Amino acid sequence: MSRAAEQLPSLAAAGRLYPSIILHGGEPAERLALANEIARALLCESEPDTRPCGRCRHCRRIDIENDGVFHPDFVFVRRDAGKRETVIPVDKVRTLLQTAQVSPFEARGQVFVIVEAEVLHPAGANVLLKTLEEPADRSPRNFLLLASSASELLPTLRSRSWTVYLGAGDVGDDDELASDLLDLWRRRPGDEAFALWVSALAARLVEDGGFEDIRARQGWTRIAGAVAAAARRLDRRADRAAALALAADLLDAHRLRQRSIQPRRIIEGLAVRRLRRDRPQTGFASSVNELLGPP
Ligand SMILES: [Zn+2]
Known part of the structure; x- marks a missing residue:
């Protein structure tokens, strides 16, 4: 806490x-x-x-x-x-x-x-x-x-x-997701890892049912907790800051879901928004980013 x-x-x-x-x-x-x-x-x-x-x-x-x-x-x-x-x-x-x-x-x-x-x-x-x-x-x-x-x-x-x-919440059951995210990062650090994270997070959200119920927050809260846990273990400070910012964004992401935007596009949009600040050459973009506006 x-x-x-x-x-x-x-x-x-x-x-x-x-x-x-x-x-x-x-x-x-x-x-x-x-x-x-x-x-x-x-x-x-x-x-x-x-x-x-x-x-x-x-x-x-x-x-x-x-x-x-x-x-x-x-x-x-x-x-x-x-x-x-x-x-x-x-x-x-x-x-x-x-x-x-x-x-x-x-x-x-x-x-x-x-x-x-x-x-x-x-x-x-x-x-x-x-x-x-x-x-x-x-x-x-x-x-x-x-x-x-x-x-x-x-x-x-x-x-x-x-x-x-109070904090990002207890990662609990999602230690496994946090470790997976960290492995993905170590294999291909930087922007490519962020792109891989998007897939892993979207998959987890669908598993948790966050895909079906547009009001559900729990799925978003859980993946945000896993992202925060993985972020704290990243080696570079700039990467840690970007990933922690992404975790904070994910806590609020169900509000975008209420506008019927697909979860995967929301995650992409949030990830790209956090990366663009330092790395304009990032390899993936999304129309969600246009909906969200500049960071
Ligand atoms: Zn008393």
Whole structure:
């Protein structure tokens, strides 16, 4: 996890956390665990330097993984996958914000968590924005917005929040893909290796089903993690920088997929864009690059 992310619980414990935080990057479970830790640190009643204690009446009732348990000052919303919700409906956001209009029941403040803030219904996002714009003249009110990528949230929400990136996520199962990428590079370094990477990444994405479902992010997140892992092991600094930049681009690439661009062309476009900066003679080009514009 990034250093900035690791510092959030102690900022929360000291009461110095910005009122609205966007937690993005990393794995979904990592974001949930961090949000849980921050929420406990905010409401825990032990001494500031021992928060969150994990044992007090507040800590024990804040548990996102077990659906929150009951704490009147800790509210979180998420999309109900069981009901096949594709967005977080606006009425769920309104219910959450009703709590924000009253004083805390038990704790010294309130904490609101929105899991998958990128699928907030636009009307819900606007209602939330209005609440963030209200001056906090009462007890502390903290909002944690979780998203795979902050770039998917409304710019107005982003400008009202402090954005913290957790990292490229756990490569886990994709160690194998990262090693394959590294082998390809060592065999034919430079631009040709990047061209080979495009094929390997596109193949992996199809395997993960990212090809079929235009909304799916997981496939992109996983190949981005593998690219980042391989990038860190490249010998030349310029190659490392270009490959890391490609990994960051891939985290956001599903947005291009929503415009129905084929995954392979997206990967080609992103790869070529990252290479052109230093190496205009690169051997492969793509119309995706024209869609994306210059780097
Ligand atoms: Zn506690």
